[in-house]
Amino acid sequence: MRCQVGFRSLVTACCCAAVLVVSQGCGRQIPVDEIDATSSGVTLTSTGSDNALHWPQWRGPEGDGHVTDQQLPTNWSESENVLWTSDVPGRGHSSPIIVGNTVLLASAIEAESKQIALGYDLQTGQKLWQTTVHEGNFPAPREIHKKGTNANGSFASDGNMAVVAFFNNGQIYVSGLDLDGNIVWQKSIGQFVSRFGYAPSPVLYQSWVIVAVDHSAGAYLTALEISTGEIAWRQSRGPISSYSTPLVKTIAGKDQLLITGGDQLASYDPATGKELWSTPCIAASTCGTVVTSGDLIFASGGYPDKETVCINASGEKQWSDSTKVYEPSMLAAGDYLFTVTDSGIAMCWDGKTGDVKWKERLGGNFSSSPILVGDLLYVADLKGNTYVFKANPDEYEEVAVNVLGSDSYASPGVADNSLLMRCGFREGGERKEKLIRIGNP
Template sequence: MKPITVSHLAMILCLVTSSSLATSGCQKKTPVDEITVAESGIEVQPLTRPELQSQWPQWRGSTGDGVVALVDGTATESELAAPPTTWSESDNIRWRSPVPGRGHSSPIIVGDLVVMATANDADQRQSVVAYDRQTGATVWQSLIHEGGFPNPRDVHSKATNANGTIASDGNLFITAFLNDRRIVVTALDQSGQQVWQTDVGAFASRFGYAPSPLIYQSLVIIAADNGGGGYLAGLDLQSGKVAWRRDRGAFDSYSSPTVATVGGEDQLLITGGGRLASYDPATGTPIWETPCISDATCGTVVATKDSIFASGGYPDKETICLTARGERQWSNGTKIYEPSMITDGNHLFGVTDDGIAMCWSVADGDMKWKKRLGGNFSSSPILVGDSIYVSDLSGNTYVFRASGEEYQQVAKNQLGSDCYASPAYADGCLYYRIGLGEGEQRSEQLVCIAE
């Protein structure tokens, strides 16, 4: 099926289970006020941040795909600082620090700081916390919102009020929270002081808000698909002013957007609403869209220089490969819903929500191997060197080779009681947000794993 080019598109990360998604109830519809760059007068400015290539500044790292980037583009795999592949509650643990509240916001690493969003439901406080990267000591904690939480019935039982991962350009830390039925984006400086705050638009919560902000050049891009009227928005990074906003239609979906250079062109890619759509990240202008997957999706798109991959969803299920122009290359009936997939350029790897690891050939979709790991998964994998790390909801982290020959397990490591967030990597260290205990006794920790 060929892609459909449109003048207006009407898509996005999740922490929900397919069994809990039912027919959408009545949600108040709020018209989306579209804004173009011609109307805002804000144009994207090209920015380079080479120092961030060796850090982990946003959801899925500096490259946005969970793959550890080479520091200068010339280093060989053997020159990468490899993290441990084995650990326990005591072995290869550099430090452990308590996390106030609860959240699925994954850690990011910028300079000497590890930064996450968190929420305290009892006090209805949404905050950002920064830790010293070397010691784990709390450097600062900034309160973003107090009150304004959605009704608990409008947040999925697996989700939190701090799902999205923070994004940073190396100077500012950008977070997006659902508060008072609005998506509010806040920028903090290196000391945790607020620089700006912008109300991006209304949000009718069905299971909560999940997408993470994305930095592209001088913009921060926000996704907010919801049954009341979804949208994508690009904000000026320095001022917080809306540069563009694009109507996405009224449907509930949960995927975070990504920008990938595919076919020699920067494309803003996102699934949801029964399609995979491409936009110009500088202007929000639609490029193409292809009907596929399902209405609701959770995972973030991954890509090579020529191909685009995505999976999900609810109520339908599909894993798909598209060309740079949105044409179907191959697909199958596999559903990888909450976790995102990962690729080494030759193979596509994924772990389903119910614990089946799979590997396909990028070229033709041929399944190379399939292995039942067991357990349930929400966390997304990362690839460091030739090793893939992925955690389940019982606190087990599986480490296996990024091989197309067969499943080759390196280690299975237990840490804590659960792991919803995805890990971050920098300079030979892994950073995990984990849960300890259950129910009202559950608490969270940030853990640095290193030799």
């Protein structure tokens, strides 16, 4: 078996239906304790919240980068349309989420070996609280990609609890915090053998959060009850070394949990964790999150192979080309698929046929993922430029290029007609991170 590589930017289960041993192929084997949803005793319920959920998880309410009913500025700089700027201790690629009046981030302070959670006031930028989630037991530097951090994943929140996952002490820990920053529960959901660190974010599904842990010594998916951290199910995925956050969507009338990696795009029932179908495609290692339009599913990556695919709700491949979109996730808008590749090429496909409508070289390199606001796409590169262009299938139509900071690895969050961005700034030869709210004054 080939050794695969790649990169992206929780109490052990007590109810075990089966113990599977999977081969890592490049090292030791780790048993995966599968937990059956029917015997775990954890009930799935539809939940509501009194809190306004602006941007509750990675890539927003639907996990696809779509923004509704927001008026964002198209032009800004350090002196224009910046409502506030706040310092972020440490370093991380965790993207901001916004719940009510609180902006949530994860970060890692390397010098202190601390993985932390942060809460900021949406209106003022004041840091409301800082909670140490883990101290010590950081992975060795060789276990983290040079572009990566020890806080890559974003929070997910139902409006009452906020959940985050960290790689620490050779395991993946999932922690549930209240919105005042207090740790309510914390669990290790299993071991993790790292090649380049851990990247996925938790995703919401009714009263559960689902966490992907793909590593070649024994990959698995786990669903946890968001208020208590009880494990509802755990499903083995085999020897897969990959970095993608899954997506939950209702497609053809059925809820599906979609994730790439391991030379396939796979669909699981989010209520049980059981596989519905899988389609050979893309690459062994992927980073981007799947996107959908109607009953069509789009995905791209990766390493060592490169492919962009369209698959229908039953897992049948509709079209494919050799484009590689590795770290950024793509964006589907109506009948069209848009992206900016890692190497800075903006593209548009006809989603139904796979025909390339246009390509435009923007330059630079990209890790963050685009959002769609009305008919405008916003996406930031690794030099501090944020490109705004129209979701026009006929041609690349640039609206603005805005410079702020020296880099942006994280993807933006949106709330109250404003953009929340996590950016790096060079100050006195040292890189520091800031959280910035951009909006019309």
